[in-house]
Amino acid sequence: MNTPMITVPQTQRPVRERILEAAEAVFAESGYEGATVTDIAARAGLPKSNLHYYFGTKEALYEAVLFNTLSMWDDAFQVLRAERDPAEALAECIRLKMDLSRKRPNANKVMTGEMLQGAPRLNTFLNTTLRDQVAQSMAVLNHWIELGKMDAVSPMHVLLSIWAMTQQYADYNPPIKALLEKEELEERDYDAATDAIVQLVLRGCGVPQATA
Amino acid sequence: MNTPMITVPQTQRPVRERILEAAEAVFAESGYEGATVTDIAARAGLPKSNLHYYFGTKEALYEAVLFNTLSMWDDAFQVLRAERDPAEALAECIRLKMDLSRKRPNANKVMTGEMLQGAPRLNTFLNTTLRDQVAQSMAVLNHWIELGKMDAVSPMHVLLSIWAMTQQYADYNPPIKALLEKEELEERDYDAATDAIVQLVLRGCGVPQATA
DNA sequence: GTCTATATTCAGATAGAC
DNA sequence: GTCTATCTGAATATAGAC
Known part of the structure; x- marks a missing residue:
């Protein structure tokens, strides 16, 4: 005591x-x-x-928040590595990105607000670091496609889709809560959404899933 | 002349x-x-x-913009009708929603901004009209599932996914432009994205597509 | 209905004591 | 490093001539 x-x-x-x-x-x-x-x-x-x-200044404080947020996003996509099983890696990527929407919704909202305004403070980052990071993930998906572990989908569109579907749970919380008729989303709501997105992506990409 | x-x-x-x-x-x-x-x-x-x-007031003008935008969204999902072929109807829905992101990006951005702030001005709409509209679309998808035209997916999550993936092309234009290394997206970029999303959704839902 | 001029409020930023 | 008090600019909104 x-x-x-x-x-x-x-x-x-x-x-x-x-x-x-x-x-x-x-x-x-x-x-x-x-x-x-x-x-x-x-x-x-x-x-x-x-x-x-x-x-x-207020602006400098805002930028500090923005760049603090950017580093979190990259972590989720870093789990996409060529030597891994596509189904497992994609599922983990989706789950990690969804976890960010659930646990750090404010960080995600600030970033979306910046994007809406044309991302004037992120121009350099988007055209250098982000582009390189996404190129790496795209290379991994292309590798899986060459090995026949995945259908010949467009890697960039798959990555953007994962980004969009998970991001929605932070940015568009109000309509989702309304549709579920809840005051606040619970952990099982996020889990159900994650499962649905994983299934959509894996089947959409022709990736065999464990049936367990 | x-x-x-x-x-x-x-x-x-x-x-x-x-x-x-x-x-x-x-x-x-x-x-x-x-x-x-x-x-x-x-x-x-x-x-x-x-x-x-x-x-x-400024607020009244803002609300006029918001509700003018809401009516446009519903039109895209109204093409989901039970008597239609699922593949055709879903593809048209995605294409119509993507057209809105391309042709009316500002309307979409204003709405996303309102969502980020918790949609204080849309509370009633979300819990009445929107809920009814989405319930109708969900019923159509359930109908298709019962007829065996579609796998037993979660209708709500499919609809939210379509919403998210198409919305992204309005809200997240800056990173998409950076990834494509373009100053502005062209019509063929939106067409390619639409095709990718249609493929992901149809295959993800187990809906047979025309092979043409 | 349309305009100019102005009232009022409140923001970001700073000065300067402690 | 931390605080109170204040400066300065800009925003919404309105008054009132035309």
Whole structure:
């Protein structure tokens, strides 16, 4: 029952992290222009002048949120490796990407908001890093196709489809909740969606699945 | 070559339409909060006080854009009718929805922006009209399944997948352009995407396709 | 119905004490 | 590093002439 004096109470975590977390939530709820530094500061429990002290401008804080988010997406697609079984690798990729929509919906929403505005702050990233990352995943799919483990589908369209179907569960939560007649989605809703997407992709690509 | 005096020049189309068109573009580019009445007025070629005269508030103008957009989405899914051939009906539905992403990207972006914010202005619609519309489409898919024309997939997840994959071509245009290394997507890019999505859905649902 | 000019509010950013 | 108080610009909305 004694609280160790050494552990740092949650309200005293590093200030930068608290600010970034609050910014992710507020930018997601209100968009870049709609979010106010005052709101973010209130959510982080700080006066707004502190945000300017740590990040300079609202824009710089926003970009910090964006690039923090980008790194998470890549992890999901990195599981697509040539030596793996296509069914297992694709299923894991879909599950990881869906987990991000479930556990970090705000991060996903902020990124979608940036895309809607033409992604002016991501131009370089999209045309360099992202392009390389996707090219690698496409090469893996092409490898599977050459080995006859997969039908001759268009790798880029398959990857984009996985991206879109999983992203929807973060961005389009309101209509999905309405269709399921629920106040909030539960874990089993995400699991059911994941299963449906996995089945659609695997069968759509002619990838044999384990029947278990 | 003579211009009939009776036709109305484009710059003098009904004022309300000009305002709505300008609003759709500006709200799409900047989001609800980021858009300014001044910008919309400039794009429509009017002083901003006129927008207040016609629509009252910025919010009312925004809602007019939203509900104008909602009606377009339903049209695409109305082609799913029980008496039709599943392959043809699903392909047409996907093509119509993709046409909207191509021809009316701004309308789609405004709607996605509203979804990101939790769709506060669409709550009633989502829980009444939309739910009924989707229930009808789901019934059609269930009918096809009972007739053995389709595998026992989850109708709701299939419909959501079509929605997501086509929506992506409006909302996520920047990364798609980057991957295709193009300044703007061309009609054949949308056609190729439509074909890929149709193939994925039909094969994923076990719907026999014409081999032509 | 259409415009100019203005009232009012609130945002991002900063100054300067502690 | 952290806070209070304040500056400055820009947004929505309106008043009122034409």
